[in-house]
Amino acid sequence: MSLFVDVERRFPGGPTIAARLDLALAGPQVVVVFGPSGAGKSTLLRCVAGLERPDRGEVRFGGETWSGDGRWVPIQARGVGLLFQDFALFPHLSVADNVGYGAPRAGRAARVDALLRRFGVEALAGRRPAALSGGEQQRVALARALAPGPRLLLLDEPLSALDLPTRARLRGELKALLAQAAVPALVVTHDLAEAQALADHVVVMIDGRVRQVGAPDDVFDRPADAAVARAVGVDNVLPASVLGVEAGRATLEVGALRLVAAGTPDVGGPAALAVRAEDVVLGPAGDGANALAGRVAGVAREGPLARVTLDCDGLALVAVVARRAAQALEPGAVVGASIDPAAARAVPMNDGGPP
Amino acid sequence: MSLDWQALRLSLELAAATTAILTALGLPLAYWLATTTWRGRVAVEALTALPLVLPPTVLGFYVLFALGPRSPLGRAWEAVTGAPLAFSFEGILLASVLSSLPFAVQPFAAAFARVDRRLVEASWSLGASRVATFFRVVLPLSRAGVVSGMVLTFAHTVGEFGVILMVGGNVPGRTRTVSIAIYDHVQALDYEAAARTSALLLSFSFAVLVVTYALQPRARAARA
Structure with missing residues (x-):
């Protein structure tokens, strides 16, 4: 997988995000975009997802140009799976219908079944999201995101809304689930422990700019600047x-x-x-x-x-x-x-x- | 004892037609208002709220003018249908659509604005188009607000008076709605008939509002 991002996004009366990132990943690895709140991490993720239009620059994935050069691929056609803070499950749909929402029509039921089983939530198929624990919601959200067969997972502060003990528990679980998902993932977080637990690669963003990219040991032990x-x-x-x-x-x-x-x-x-x-x-x-x-x-x-x-x-x-x-x-x-x-x-x- | 069945029937027909039209027009307009970041939005919002503050006579005057044989709309209508638009059912329908616009659009828009933006984005990321997302996620989660907007529109149209008097005059079976019938009874000093019809309208309106409030989501029913 290769992901190239070079985008500029200005917010009136706010900071300017000017981020450049060139990643070539071997296999389904987890890239953590780490930095303090307000550094522009989420904007970067939203530009990759197609939820935000950069003022300038481009986003390329594999051989495709997703934005830039006058091209714009809508989010529906990018093949990205999203995981939000709080997981954002559809509250009016059952667990099975949540997972089936984006699954291809042909063979939907079998696919939903397989995903529910893979993430160990088959017993919850008929439940509403409000009746699930945080850990169960995380599994269902991941199953839902994987149902359409995405090429890239995007996780925006997935654990930030949870209380501390739950967060610590789900952190380890998320690492295992992402490995099981076998899809490359871009995770945005401001939580150092989360970054350290999940990352195969770390991208540090500060004040709207990418300041360092590298293996976790590189970034955490050998920071590039003050x-x-x-x-x-x-x-x-x-x-x-x-x-x-x-x-x-x-x-x-x-x-x-x-x-x-x-x-x-x-x-x-x-x-x-x-x-x-x-x-x-x-x-x-x-x-x-x-x-x-x-x-x-x-x-x-x-x-x-x-x-x-x-x-x-x-x-x-x-x-x-x-x-x-x-x-x-x-x-x-x-x-x-x-x-x-x-x-x-x-x-x-x-x-x-x-x- | 004669209730104004003809007038009541006309009022209900008018209210049903107005509600249908305002649901069809109001849902997209409200969704656009609830989601757009365009700055001119406030002008459109103000425009849709105008019927709340304008005297019905003012709104009625403009509509009457627009329907008249000298306006392009009135002329076009007459050319196509052969009948004038003013003092017709279609004329008061147009007037009541305009006059009830905020009663539909405001509850719709408020309900749409309460839908978590991330649910919409999640739906897009799962491949659903904007229109499909509206029908599969936004509308089901806004059901209470949409229903209450429709009920309010219906009830407001049944109670409409000033605009219809201005635009429709008082043609039995065509533009003489129940509220105008009451006015007629009072004008004719037939207080007994006015009281009967008024009581009918009062109990109808009360029942509608009870249903509306019963449909409102309670705090305990709100999702986490």
């Missing part, structure tokens, strides 16, 4: 200047500190040090690379962990430690910290600081 680092939940994104770059590593001046991190930003350009809180290791002050000392400014519990904020010569650095380990950390105490240079990233700063 904005992506913040979006993928890197706790420490500290403004820095680049003193030198050598062998894939950069020496950064971060506040009054001098630190080494992986990455090759432009020397002299605006940059940032991006390091996850779990990669800041607290312990006796050492003297290796990236060893520093700080004063404990605050400790906040987070379930079995504790989030420790250190003041390292005026620089706020966040670390995560086991809660037991945090009990020894009194505010004001001086502790050593070290950052593995391989776990820290030196990235270009391109967004002018935190929002």
Whole structure:
């Protein structure tokens, strides 16, 4: 499957979405478009679906031009299956009629039967959607979307409307169901856990633009720039200047500190040090690379962990430690910290600081 | 004791015809109003609501003028049918269609606007055309609103007075509807006949409204 999107969509008095995406997928993989709310992810999805007309640009799928060059293929002819937040099942139709809605007339009953069985909801065939649990609705919605034989599934924040425990449960189930569907899928979400659970490929969108595309490990562990680092939940994104770059590593001046991190930003350009809180290791002050000392400014519990904020010569650095380990950390105490240079990233700063 | 059966029958015929025409015209117009993003929409909305605020005499005056032998419509009608449009059943039908327009279009449009947009989009993605989506998803989910619009149109037409008096005059069997018959009785100081016919109209209207409100979806029946 190949999907090419290069669209511009302006909203009066709102942001301009100018997204470019060129995906070539081997097999039925899941592409997650991830980014903060308002980044234009849904607009991108709606342009692919044919629910939104881009002001400019094109959408191509396989060898077909869906929009652009004066062509417009209506959504009915694109062969896309949609899955919405809340699943949007037809409330006035039974489960079987929902699934059969878009199934080809010939052999409809057999096809509905097969899909209901495949997703384990054959016992619910006669029920109305209002009588289904969230998990059942998800299965029925997926069966309905697959009934016409789509070439691409589009999921718009599929789990966002659910309460937290249900969401966590359905996340894992959705991954399995998508694998079972055997159709490539484009999933839009602002939920990091959802993105990490589902993605074979990740597309990061921020402020209407695609900022990074890659495998999940690439994107989550090696963010391309400071904005992506913040979006993928890197706790420490500290403004820095680049003193030198050598062998894939950069020496950064971060506040009054001098630190080494992986990455090759432009020397002299605006940059940032991006390091996850779990990669800041607290312990006796050492003297290796990236060893520093700080004063404990605050400790906040987070379930079995504790989030420790250190003041390292005026620089706020966040670390995560086991809660037991945090009990020894009194505010004001001086502790050593070290950052593995391989776990820290030196990235270009391109967004002018935190929002 | 004579009830105005002829007038009542004419009123019911007029109401049925008006309801049929306004359902056929009002459903697409209301759906367009409920879904369009065109800015000129507000002008069309205002236009359909005008009969609510205009005195019936004003609406009637314009319709009478449009039906008259000097207007293109009146002339064309007379050329085709050989009879004048003013003071005819067809004339008061046209007048009552215009005058009842908001009673059909507003409930229709409100019901359509309540249908979740994503259900419509899901239907499109499943291959259903816009028209098929309207009949398979939008209309079934708007049934209560559509029925109440039809009932209100019917009831409003039965109670129509000013516009019909302006446009139809008072021709027994052709334009003398039940409300005009009551007016006639009062003019003729036949209060007994006026009271009988009025009571008939009152109980009819009350029954219609009871049915309408009974059809409204309750909060408990609303889907999640």
